[in-house]
Amino acid sequence: MMVTIIDTLSNVGDSKKSDDTDVYFYNPKCSSIQHPTEMVRSICSLIMNTFKNSKTVLPNIATFLLGIVSFGIFLVWNGGIVLGDRSNHVAGLHFPQLFYYSSFLSFFAAPWTFSLAPVLKLLAVKSLIYGTASTLIALFLVHKFTHEHPFILSDNRHYTFYVWHKIYRRHWAVRYLLAPVYTMSGSLNIQAFADHTSFLLALGYFVALVLSLVPSPLLEFRYFIIPFLFYMVHIPPPTQTMRTAVGLSLYLSIHLVTVYLFVFRPFKWRDLPDQLQRFLW
Template sequence: MGRLAVAAAVAAWAIPIAALVDSIVPDPYMDEIFHVPQAQHYCRGDFLTWDPMITTPPGLYYISLAYLASLFPGAWAIKVAEAFDPLCTTALLRSTNVIMAMVCGVLVHDLLLCIKPGIGKTKATAYAILVALYPVHWFFTFLYYTDVASLASVLAMYLSCLKKRFWVSALFGALSILFRQTNVIWMIFFAANGAIAYVQDLSLSDCLSDENSEPTDKSRTEVSDRDSKVSALGLRRRRTNHPIRKRGVVSGSTKSHTSFTEELFDIGFKIWNSKCKVLITFAPFAIVLVAFGAFIIWNGGIVLGAKEAHVVSPHFAQLLYFGLVSATALLPWHFTPGRVSDLFHWCRKNKTFSSLAMLIALGLSFVAVHLFSIAHPYLLADNRHYTFYIWRKAIQARWMMKYILIPLYVYSWFSVINILVFPDLTGKSQPRVWVVSFVFSVALVLVPAPLVEFRYYTIPLVILVLNSPVIGNGKLLALGSAYAAVDLFTLAMFLFRPFHWGHEPGTQRFMW
């Protein structure tokens, strides 16, 4: 019932708003001027023509063809070039993402039930609707971009890995790379944490087997039938309540570690002991990774087209922007008096460590902002993005402004990491290996990108939502209302602001 409620809720606003957008903006807009004609080439059966300005693989166009074939199955029986070409209108192609947005909502619902079994279907439904309302994701539901389908494929990969369907997960991983190349990082992230959970489960099974196979002398002579039943019930309870059973991919170790080094050593030892099983079980991910490496060698880089505008750059400031954007987007988790108080008390309890960590973070952030803050030409020249105004009116408003923001960047990252790691503050925790690998994955995805785009932050932000503590209904409702208000404001600016209808450079319609 929860899945149906999520899909119905997303459809209830997505379908009428998509119709409104198509009626007012019927022609391809911004990057749609590349994606729509390319999809129309595929509709005509022309799979050899490729627009050199398109940077991503053709996954979105294949999905659109499959979608059109499901809508008009009779057309598939005729010649594709003749039957499908008239159907590939901008409006119909855009509706691909409306379907993908509904799929995303259902996947978020199922992921929450898998990661947090005690959350309940009602809460999972509310969270899924919240993610569907997240402004950046919501806006691109109505345009023919790769973002919504990319998120859907990554979430499907995550869910399959949690359920230990590794072949299926690897297939979704390959599909996600066809939408956006950087999704290979998330495939590696899920596979690595899946391997950790797998060896933890193997270790637990071995321990339980040893316990069952070594009865004491007393148990041989004194245990009655009633005692045996109680013992069996206790064993089942231990299996059910063990954190590994509850966590799936993000599982902890079977023992408490006093340091990150011990945690790494324990994981490495278990993986080495089960290396053959791990290699066989996770071979599908290795196959996809090898194929991706072959593609990079053949292509001469990770980007398909417009390589001069997407040169790999040491853009370390991207990591800082992501921290602040994520903390702001998840405001009830991070920017509340209670959260500030919790962090303050943690710093007081760990004065030496927290002071040293704070100084290092501030120093590295200053270096990143001063030396590795990149203003891409697209960012400076196009006023159709929020980032254009944020850069001009905030970050570059005064020469000191970008340095004044550094404490906010540091606070945001401290809050994000703290809320994931320390159960004494939040009641929930992630293994430190999971948190470190997540931060490293975010860095690998964002740092090489020279262009500041909020769209690039959506996947890691959704992963954060899925693995953050559950918040109360009041905060959830307040955040959902704030998202809806931003959504409506963005839609109004996009559709109805008069001067954005101009055709001169720099006077185009407004968007993310």
């Protein structure tokens, strides 16, 4: 919906005179922002222009609004967001989900986005100061808001089970030692995204990311797929064919292994000896 609003207001602005301050829509590139006041100005511009051009904006976002209203009606009717077992899907504050997603994004986007230059920028004094502050915040969020969902401790049919047991449960300190990695991962992902997107688009993406991931108590890679795809479509394709070849080879290898495990390596649980279990994403 944010993308549609931005696109609509941009088109309206293009059809007006650029010196008409009443309709001027300010949405700079992330990389061109020099001061926080520009962010405030851009947000105010979005709000004011949305109301001023509501007759143009509303028809374009009508289907989104219908979905929001329908979802609200469903919440009231159902008494919650979950169908079925609600006790294991209670919404809360799970901020480390953002760190898990950033790590997931860095790994799967690396063939297209990784470059040595942004890494070297992180060694600058200013970047180190920001990085230290961000790491301290990450440590606090990891300490206060890390959740071990019962499913991730017991359901061995998913990759996340093995990631959690082989990495995070190897030692109590691992989750804290990874905080600098989260900070570096997030910085590189933001840089790659900011170089090619406007401020309001990036803001909308981050808000949607927080709203969709933070309330979920369960770490599942499938929750990351849509944010990942949205991120990637805003990254220009690489000029080097080798990057695409490496990326496709990585994806194909993981999928082939997953399909092989699903089809040829079923297993049984002790408490359900008559049922075959199969490995899934």
